[in-house]
Amino acid sequence: MKIEEIQLYQLSIPFIRPFQFSNGELCNHDCLIVAVKSEGIIGWGECPVFPIPYYTYETIATASHILKDFLIPQLLGKSIDSLVALNKVFSRVRGHNMAKSCLDAAICDLLARVNSVSLSQFLGGEKKRIQVGVSVSMQDNLIYLLQRIEDYIQQGYQRIKLKIAPNYAIQPLKTIREKYPYLTLMADANSSFSLNDIDLLKALDEFDLLMIEQPLAHDDLLDHAYLQTLIKTPICLDESINNLHDTRVAIALQAGKIINLKPSRVGGISNALQIHDLCQKAGIKLWCGGMLESGIGRATNLHLASLSNFTLPADISATNRYFYEDIIHQVFSLNSSDSTIDVPQGFGIGVDINQESFNKFVQTCDTYR
Numbered sequence: 001m002k003i004e005e006i007q008l009y010q011l012s013i014p015f016i017r018p019f020q021f022s023n024g025e026l027c028n029h030d031c032l033i034v035a036v037k038s039e040g041i042i043g044w045g046e047c048p049v050f051p052i053p054y055y056t057y058e059t060i061a062t063a064s065h066i067l068k069d070f071l072i073p074q075l076l077g078k079s080i081d082s083l084v085a086l087n088k089v090f091s092r093v094r095g096h097n098m099a100k101s102c103l104d105a106a107i108c109d110l111l112a113r114v115n116s117v118s119l120s121q122f123l124g125g126e127k128k129r130i131q132v133g134v135s136v137s138m139q140d141n142l143i144y145l146l147q148r149i150e151d152y153i154q155q156g157y158q159r160i161k162l163k164i165a166p167n168y169a170i171q172p173l174k175t176i177r178e179k180y181p182y183l184t185l186m187a188d189a190n191s192s193f194s195l196n197d198i199d200l201l202k203a204l205d206e207f208d209l210l211m212i213e214q215p216l217a218h219d220d221l222l223d224h225a226y227l228q229t230l231i232k233t234p235i236c237l238d239e240s241i242n243n244l245h246d247t248r249v250a251i252a253l254q255a256g257k258i259i260n261l262k263p264s265r266v267g268g269i270s271n272a273l274q275i276h277d278l279c280q281k282a283g284i285k286l287w288c289g290g291m292l293e294s295g296i297g298r299a300t301n302l303h304l305a306s307l308s309n310f311t312l313p314a315d316i317s318a319t320n321r322y323f324y325e326d327i328i329h330q331v332f333s334l335n336s337s338d339s340t341i342d343v344p345q346g347f348g349i350g351v352d353i354n355q356e357s358f359n360k361f362v363q364t365c366d367t368y369r
C-alpha cells in the first residue's frame with residue numbers, strides 16, 4: 001500500500017460547554033485531522049492535541065511542525081503493509097506521540113479498509129459495544145455539579161468521573177457520594193496533588209472510588225508507587241504512561257493497578273496494542289481514555305476499546321456530550337440500558353465525513369504529495 005497523498009487539516013469545533021480540568025479550560029475542540037490516500041482509498045486520523053501544553057508537552061503548533069517537517073515527508077511514497085512497517089517509519093522521531101498517532105490511526109483505518117474489515121476486526125477486537133462513562137469537569141458550584149451528574153445519570157451513564165484538584169476534592173466527592181451511595185464513581189486529578197497532600201489523598205479512600213487517576217506528577221512513577229502503598233483506592237496512570245517502556249517500569253514498581261490507555265498519548269494504535277498485551281500478561285486493568293475527540297478520534301477509540309483487556313468503562317461519551325455538530329455523519333448515542341456505545345460497523349473506522357460540517361470548522365488545509 002503506497003502512501004500517495006496526505007492532507008493535514010486544522011479544525012476548531014465548539015464544545016456544548018467549556019471543559020475545565022485542574023490545568024486549564026477548553027471552549028473549543030482544536031485539533032488536527034489527517035487524510036491519508038492510497039490506491040483511491042482514504043484513511044482518517046485525529047491528533048487531539050491541545051493548543052496549550054498543560055496535558056502533554058505537545059501543542060497544535062508543535063504537532064503541525066513535526067507532522068509537516070518530519071513525519072509526513074518520511075511517510076510519503078513509502079509502501080506500508082503492516083503496523084510493524086509503520087512503526088519503523090516513525091521510530092527515528094523521539095516523542096511527539098500525539099503527532100505520530102494521527103498518521104498511525106489513519107493508516108490503520110486504511111489497512112482495515114483495504115482488507116475489507118472493520119478496524120476492530122483488523123485489530124482482533126471482540127466486543128461489539130463498549131462500556132462507557134462520562135468525564136465531568138469542575139463546576140463553579142455544587143448545585144450545578146449535582147445537576148450535571150443527575151442529567152448524565154438520567155441519560156444512562158453508569159460511571160461518572162469527576163475532575164479533582166486539592167482544593168476541589170473532598171467537598172464535591174462527599175456531596176456526590178451522599179446523594180448517590182451506589183454510583184460507580186472515580187476521580188481524575190491530572191497530576192494536581194503531591195505527596196505533601198498525603199492526608200487529603202488518604203481521606204479520599206472513604207468515598208469508595210473505582211480509582212483515582214494520575215494523582216501525582218506526570219513523570220513521577222516512584223511517588224505513585226509509594227502512594228499506592230498508603231491508600232486503598234486503586235491508582236490509575238494516565239499522563240505517566242507514554243510508551244511500552246513506561247508501562248514496564250510502572251509494572252515493575254507497582255506504581256498503579258490500572259492504566260488509562262489513550263492511543264494518541266502513546267503514539268498510536270500500534271504502540272497501544274503492545275501496551276495492551278503487556279498489561280494483560282501483568283494483570284493490569286485497562287480502559288480507553290479520551291481527549292474530547294471529534295467523531296473521527298472517538299471512532300478510532302471505540303474500535304481499539306473492543307480488545308479483550310479493556311475491561312473498565314471508557315471515557316468515550318455520546319456525541320451530545322461534546323458537540324452540537326460533529327464532523328461525521330454518524331451520531332454516537334448511548335445505549336441507556338447498559339451504558340454502552342456501539343462499535344461502528346463497516347470497513348475501517350466505519351464512519352464518514354460530513355463535508356458540510358467539516359468545511360464549517362476547518363481553519364487550514366495543506367496537501368502533501
Ligand code: OSB
Nearest residue numbers: 055135289290291292293315317
Ligand atoms: O485526563 O483524561 C484526561 C480531557 C482533556 C484532557 C485530559 C483528560 C480529559 C478527559 C476527557 O477526561 C475524557 C473524554 O474525552 O470524554
Ligand code: MG
Nearest residue numbers: 188213214238
Ligand atoms: Mg486523565
